[in-house]
Amino acid sequence: MDAAEVPPALLECLDAVARLEREAPPASRAALAARLGLDEAAAARRLRELEARGLLRTERGGRLRLTAAAERIALRLVRRHRLLERFLTDQLRLPWARVHEEACRLTPVLADDVADALxxxxxxxATCPHxxxxxxxDGTLTAERGTPLDRLRxxxxxxxxxxxxxxxxxxRDLAALGLLPQTKVEIEEVAPLGGPLLVRVGSARYALGRDVAARILVREV
Structure with a gap:
């Protein structure tokens, strides 16, 4: 099945399931409803439609799993989304912290040939602004392996x-601190017992919580 055969509302749902599995597994109906701003009944209807199209299955315990066909579509949605983010940043000069939300709205209605033109x-x-x-x-995805910032000493x-x-x-918080890709970050101090990291960015110093630092992947230098 091709993404063009799936209505935008279902593509939005499929994309949300894929994001939940990447970012905050396990994906569930309740988590999906919260992500999309729907009540659980509306989320359940969309999930049934995805299942009827052979794009989703629900495992024991309620975990949502995309089928192989859905995974291929999800990868194309990732391509659309990240190209849109790059376009909104590089061409339209929208703020770095805003383009993710805008791309989420536009991704389900962007055709693959338009994404290729972008x-x-x-x-x-090679990368989105983040x-x-x-x-x-062709569906290939390569990325340099990084180290979570909270692993540095x-x-x-x-x-x-x-x-x-x-x-x-x-x-928004990272943009305000200047913690953007290609920026050098130095670890000055690591608090004990899971406390924050004291980091230096240029001449500025900040305390970062471990949960935030864990989401920043770096190349050690």
């Missing part, structure tokens, strides 16, 4: 590769 216009970028890899048109440093789990509030 890629050509942008020079086939550093996450953009799948190629005092005295170590890294170059930010990407921000995982592109949540709007998190992106």
């Amino acid at each position: 890629a050509r216009l942008l020079g086939d970028p 550093g996450n890899p953009i799948p190629a048109a 005092a005295g170590q440093a890294g170059i930010i590769l990407r921000i995982e789990r592109e949540e709007p509030g998190l992106l």
